[in-house]
Amino acid sequence: MTGWLLDPHRMRQRAGWTPGRVTLAQMVALAAPVGVKLVEQGMPMASVLVAALIASLIWELAFAAIRGRSLTWHSAGTALIIAILVPPATPLWQVAMAASFGMVFGELVFGGRGYGIVSAAAAAAGFLVFSFSGAGLSGSSQALALATLPGAALLLLGGLVSWRVLVSVIAVLLVAGFMQDGTSGLPETFVAVAFGLVFLIGDPVAGASTQLGRWVFGVLAGLLIVVFDTMAGPDVATAAIVFASLLASLFAPLIDHFAVALIVRRRRIAHG
Amino acid sequence: MSLRQHLTAPLIGNNPITLQILGICSALAVTTTLSTALTMSVALTVVLCLSGGVISLMRHHIPPSIRLIIQITIVASIVIVIDQFMQAFMFEMSKKLSIFVGLIVTNCLVLGRAEAFAMRNPVLPSVLDGLGNGLGYSLVLLIVGALREFLGTGSLMGVPLVTTVAEGGWFQPLGLMQLAPSAFFILGVLVWLVRVMRPEQVERPEFRLQAPEDGRS
Numbered sequence: 001m002t003g004w005l006l007d008p009h010r011m012r013q014r015a016g017w018t019p020g021r022v023t024l025a026q027m028v029a030l031a032a033p034v035g036v037k038l039v040e041q042g043m044p045m046a047s048v049l050v051a052a053l054i055a056s057l058i059w060e061l062a063f064a065a066i067r068g069r070s071l072t073w074h075s076a077g078t079a080l081i082i083a084i085l086v087p088p089a090t091p092l093w094q095v096a097m098a099a100s101f102g103m104v105f106g107e108l109v110f111g112g113r114g115y116g117i118v119s120a121a122a123a124a125a126g127f128l129v130f131s132f133s134g135a136g137l138s139g140s141s142q143a144l145a146l147a148t149l150p151g152a153a154l155l156l157l158g159g160l161v162s163w164r165v166l167v168s169v170i171a172v173l174l175v176a177g178f179m180q181d182g183t184s185g186l187p188e189t190f191v192a193v194a195f196g197l198v199f200l201i202g203d204p205v206a207g208a209s210t211q212l213g214r215w216v217f218g219v220l221a222g223l224l225i226v227v228f229d230t231m232a233g234p235d236v237a238t239a240a241i242v243f244a245s246l247l248a249s250l251f252a253p254l255i256d257h258f259a260v261a262l263i264v265r266r267r268r269i270a271h272g
Numbered sequence: 273m274s275l276r277q278h279l280t281a282p283l284i285g286n287n288p289i290t291l292q293i294l295g296i297c298s299a300l301a302v303t304t305t306l307s308t309a310l311t312m313s314v315a316l317t318v319v320l321c322l323s324g325g326v327i328s329l330m331r332h333h334i335p336p337s338i339r340l341i342i343q344i345t346i347v348a349s350i351v352i353v354i355d356q357f358m359q360a361f362m363f364e365m366s367k368k369l370s371i372f373v374g375l376i377v378t379n380c381l382v383l384g385r386a387e388a389f390a391m392r393n394p395v396l397p398s399v400l401d402g403l404g405n406g407l408g409y410s411l412v413l414l415i416v417g418a419l420r421e422f423l424g425t426g427s428l429m430g431v432p433l434v435t436t437v438a439e440g441g442w443f444q445p446l447g448l449m450q451l452a453p454s455a456f457f458i459l460g461v462l463v464w465l466v467r468v469m470r471p472e473q474v475e476r477p478e479f480r481l482q483a484p485e486d487g488r489s
Contacts, residue, residue, distance in 0.1 A: 094444075105457060109464075131448040 017158075019072035019113070025158050026077040029151025033195060034080050036147040037138075044088035051092040052079040055099040063108045074113040075103055081121035081199050085238060086128060087138045098128040107205075118249040119206040121199070125242040137238040145194035152198040161202040164214040165221070169197055172222025177234055185234020192234075193225065196241030206249035213252070213259035220255070221248040278400040282408035284470075288381050289412040290463045291473055295381040299413055300455040302372050306429050309417025310410075311365050312372060315354050317406025319376050320385060323347045324402030327390040334391070343386045348377045381409060416458045424449030 037045050056075035064071050082099050102124025107116035125137055155161040170190075177189050201207070201221045208217035224244035231237045288294045295316075302312040326346050327334075334342050355373045358366040366373065376382060385405055390398040422428055426436045426443045435441020448454050467473045 105460075109460070127448060130451060131446045132444065 019074065022160060023072055023074045023077055025154060025160060026074075027080070029154050030077060030080045030199070032147035032150055033084055033144055036143045037084050040141065040143065041088045045083065047092060048086055048088055048090060048095050049080070049083040051095040052082045052086070052099040055079070055096040056082075056103050059100055059103040059108060063112070069112070072113065078103060078120045078124075082124045084144075084195065085121065085125045085137050085242070087136060090128070094128065094132055098124040101127040114205055116205060117253070118246050119200050119203040122206070122242050122245045122249070126246055129239055129242070137242065139238060140192050140195055142191050145191040148194045148198055155198065155202070160204060161198060162204065162207065162214045164211060165202055165207055165218040166197060168215050168218025169201060169222040169225070172219055173225065176222075176226045181234065188234040189236060192236035193241055196238060196245065200241060200245040201248065203245075206245065206252065208252045208255045208259070210256050210259040210263070212262065213255040216255045216259070217248060217252055220251060221245065224248055275397060275400055278397050279404040282401075282404040283411060284408070284466060287408040287412065287466070288405050289409055289459065290466045292384070294384055295379050295409055296459070298372050298375065298379060299416060299459065300452050302369060303413060303417040303420050303455050304424070304450055305421045306414065306417040307365070308368050309413045311362070312369060313406070313410030313413045315358070315373055316376055316379065316381070316409055317403065318354060319347065319350050319382055320402035320406040321399050322350045323382060323386055324390040324398040325395055326350075327386045328393060328395045328398035331391050339391065340383075340387070343383060344377065347382050347386065351376045381405060412459070412462060415462065416455055419458055420449045420454060
């Protein structure tokens with residue numbers, strides 16, 4: 001029984017986060033935003049949702065069968081995020097293709113959720129924008145931003161989103177917005193980024209995994225949003241958030257590398 | 273190794289791109305259309321054969337300490353001739369390939385074969401080895417080029433095969449295919465397919481998850 005409490009494997013079990021429960025928490029957090037979108041956009045949104053769900057689940061099932069692993073259903077969460085990002089007028093085969101691309105190249109080829117580099121939903125949205133000329137992404141609304149809040153609170157409490165990332169992104173956007181046009185546009189900026197911030201940039205798989213690195217990652221993502229944003233005024237284009245998330249994710253391992261090196265150096269100096 | 277094997281081994285089993293991951297830069301850059309991929313393949317195959325032959329011919333007279341400089345000089349001379357030839361007789365194509373023909377000089381594949389094979393083998397095997405590797409490179413380039421041109425524009429060698437949506441047909445071109453990242457994805461899938469067919473190529477993982485020592489998980 002010695003060291004029972006210090007055994008990392010045991011500790012992870014005691015924290016209670018199995019892959020299935022992570023999926024469940026994400027689905028609960030996404031329920032309100034999806035509901036809002038369904039009310040706003042009606043049947044076209046529902047069919048987009050079904051297309052994304054079917055495509056994502058087929059790929060997760062296929063890879064689980066080939067690799068002999070149990071299902072975590074995490075693809076359903078990815079599909080919900082994709083359905084919110086994709087405009088309802090998108091042809092369904094394009095939605096299915098984007099979802100397939102995001103699932104397969106965003107995470108399944110790396111070994112599944114938790115092993116990839118980028119957020120699968122962001123990869124799917126990026127694919128859609130690059131592949132089909134004229135395809136934009138769905139904008140945000142006040143109701144969507146408000147519906148994101150309870151889910152964000154749930155994920156924050158569960159430790160599935162890092163508050164450091166959220167705070168540093170918001171801080172950068174605040175500073176940038178303040179420098180551009182004072183305090184007037186801040187609520188609008190917040191409405192525009194809320195969903196993408198929590199579910200794309202906040203995705204713990206795609207972000208940095210050291211506490212110090214999360215601050216840097218958040219600042220980087222915030223700066224990239226400012227750089228990529230094509231909209232005039234305080235509004236932010238959804239595509240800017242998607243590409244900021246993708247690019248910042250690519251830097252996350254490098255940021256972590258330096259953060260770890262810094263921490264090691266500091267400890268070496270402190271403890272000899 | 274028999275002479276025939278020098279030619280056939282690099283086609284799939286020891287393919288320079290999918291196994292050794294060499295020459296990736298040009299494989300990404302020139303594969304937006306099949307015609308550029310084809311021209312580049314021919315140019316590189318010719319350079320590989322000639323440089324293999326010439327370096328092998330001179331191999332006893334090359335001082336080891338400056339061998340890389342001499343190899344590069346030989347490769348560069350051949351590449352310049354080919355570049356000039358293309359500018360003289362296929363000006364349009366040479367404009368499309370822009371700097372990538374000149375960059376064959378720095379292609380790891382060419383120097384890699386010179387250093388690894390031509391420096392220590394007779395002329396005929398060296399030429400065959402160059403030809404085999406050139407064909408292996410070409411095979412991958414042509415597959416990637418054909419897929420990217422067809423899916424990205426709906427045509428092959430500039431000849432439209434299906435009518436695109438913009439012209440009133442049904443085919444929706446994938447814009448991503450005309451961008452460099454798609455070549456990475458296609459190459460990745462090719463490497464994956466080859467390794468599914470030949471599991472001996474699969475690399476050992478750098479890190480393994482450790483099971484807890486007392487067997488609890």
